[in-house]
Amino acid sequence: MATHDPRIDAYIAKSAEFARPILEHLRAIVHAACPEAEESLKWGFPHFGYKGAMMCSMASFKQHCSFGFWLQAQVVGGEAAEGMGSFGKIASLKDLPNKRELTAYIKKAMALNDAGIKSTRAKAAPKPPPELPADFAVLLKKHRSAKATYDGFSPSMQREYIEWIVEAKTEATRSKRMATAVEWLTEGKQRNWKYQK
Structure with a gap:
């Protein structure tokens, strides 16, 4: 029925x-x-x-x-x-x-x-590790604890920081984001730490 x-x-x-x-x-x-x-x-x-x-x-x-x-x-x-x-x-x-x-x-x-046939999706190729922008790399060299935190993050967590920085529309915004990123990384925080439980 x-x-x-x-x-x-x-x-x-x-x-x-x-x-x-x-x-x-x-x-x-x-x-x-x-x-x-x-x-x-x-x-x-x-x-x-x-x-x-x-x-x-x-x-x-x-x-x-x-x-x-x-x-x-x-x-x-x-x-x-x-x-x-x-x-x-x-x-x-x-x-x-x-x-x-x-x-x-x-x-x-x-x-x-x-017959129990299931839908299969082709697995997406993994994204390459994010490329560290030169100006941010220089800033991280000056702040060892921030660099250590960044290096310890997974590629996706690193990518969140990099994308946030490179998406800045002005040089002033980019500089401010890099300074904030260093501050948060020094504290061991992920990019979206505010939303974590």
């Missing part, structure tokens, strides 16, 4: 007039193909899960809708289309594959969930 989340009803009701029949059509096809589909609202738009894992989602925007599969590459193949989703920007029911094709995609997504 299909379970309907009232938040999805509300989402569809507040969507643009052109979007409502598209969203209702997609919802009906998902539930017809997968009666066990679990509805939820994640990241502000409707999602359908199956056996505790994400399966597909739909969304409406001002001038188009989208519908996509969590395991896009395995279900439909290739990269997601322009407009967030598997089928690009959907402005009418004509922009969607037919019911039989959509049902086949949903069944494929279900099979992947049954």
